[in-house]
Amino acid sequence: MKICIARVDRMGDMILTLPIIKGLKLIDKTIIIHVIASEKNYKIVKHFNYIDKIFLLKNSNKNFFSILNKIRKENYDYFYNFSPNWSGFFLGILSKSKIKSTLILLSRYNKNFSKITRRVLGDIFYNFKVVIDRFTAFQNNENFHQTKVMFSLIKRNSFEIKEDVKIDYFFPSKYKIVAKRDFCILHLTSRWINKYYDEENFIDLIIKLQQKKILLYLTSDESTKFKFKKIFDKYSIINNDQFSNEKLSDEIIIFDNLDFDKWIELIKVSKYVIAPECGILHITSLCENHLTVIYDADYFPEMMMHEYAPWKKPYNKLIFNDEELNQKIVSFVQ
Incomplete structure (x- = not known):
């Protein structure tokens, strides 16, 4: 049996799909599983041993048709499209798979006419489709977690x-990271800064966490410097070239936009990870540390908790409009 799974979106979405891939292999280890990945999530699946072949879909028409030509030659028994974008949807339609199935997530805003074209095409070209009305599911207290609905399909x-x-x-260990004591990672992303929370609030959080006598390290992404000018002026910065896994400093350090391999190993050996809702929460779900996630108060926070919670990992859930947010974050660190 040969199965193809299209997941051509973000890193966290791919991590939430891994239980499906592993679960299929546990049914029968002879099942052949191919995955169509995006440039954002390829770094996840390339190390996952339950996958037999990966197709990397890039943002170009030439690459799209190249991938299409390759998957049409595979003659899959099953094709599953779990991606919300059109590329995975059309790859499924144009594949020569015997059974084609797709997941369709309706908009949180306008459910009546949401994805109407995709729903019609799904009826015509797919053998099975699962349409998830997230707003109604949330109101009815139904389970619409991303991984759960993929299992249902x-x-x-x-x-x-x-x-x-x-x-x-499951990532290979390349670095031996040593710290003098337990440390906490605060992941700097632009999502910290909003109408409820600013850089001064974040500085106050750092001051409060320092009283816990735990080491603090800040990790950044490409959006960080534009939002945290005071933070970048205040603390030492270590970039990829300067990164050393021999021994971490006991001072607050910004690890500035590290390579993925360095970043995930730093996460793995930390005791605490604190961040707004983003990809790091799903990386942390693979580790044994403690996780706090802060959700955007103006973007359906309760729904996001239901839909994108880390799979099989307890975690601390907070919302940015909480007037006691910093105190609650600090109380999480023991």
Whole structure:
């Protein structure tokens, strides 16, 4: 049996798809699984041993048709599109798979006419489709977690797949990171800064966390410097070339936009990770540390908690409009 899974979106979405891939292999290890990945999430799947072949879909028409030509030659038994964008949807339509299935997530804003074209095409060209009305599901207290709804689509094809699949950290270790004591990672991303929370609030959070006598390290992404000018002026910065895994400093350091391999190993050996809702929460879900996630108060925070919670990992959930946010974050660190 040969299966293709299209997941051509973000890093976190791919991590939430890994239980599906592993669950299929646990049914029968001879099942061949191919994955179509994006440039953003390829770094995740390239190390996941339950995948037999990966197709990297880039943002170009030439690459799209190249991938299409390759998957049409595979003659899959099943094709699953879990991606919300058009590229995965059309690859499924144009593949020569015997059974085609797609997941369609309706908009949180306008559900009546949401994805109407995709729903019609899904009826015509797909054998199975699962349409998720997230707003109604939330109101009815139904489980619409991303991984859960992907399992439901797989089960439509009579696969007896188990849902109690946990994914442990699987990336190769390249660095031996040593710190003098337990440390906490604060992930700097532009999502910290909003109408409820500014850079001064963040500086206050750092001061309060220092009283816990735990080491603090800040990691950044490409959006950080434009939002945290005071932070970047105040603390030492270590970039990729300066990174040393021999021994970490006991001073507050900004690890500025590290390579993925360095970043995830730093996360793995930390005791605490604190960040707004973004990809780091799903990386942390693979580790044994403690996680706090702060959700955007103006972007359906309760729904996001239901839909994108880390799989099989307890975590601390907060919302940016909480007037006691910093105090609650600090109380999480023991």
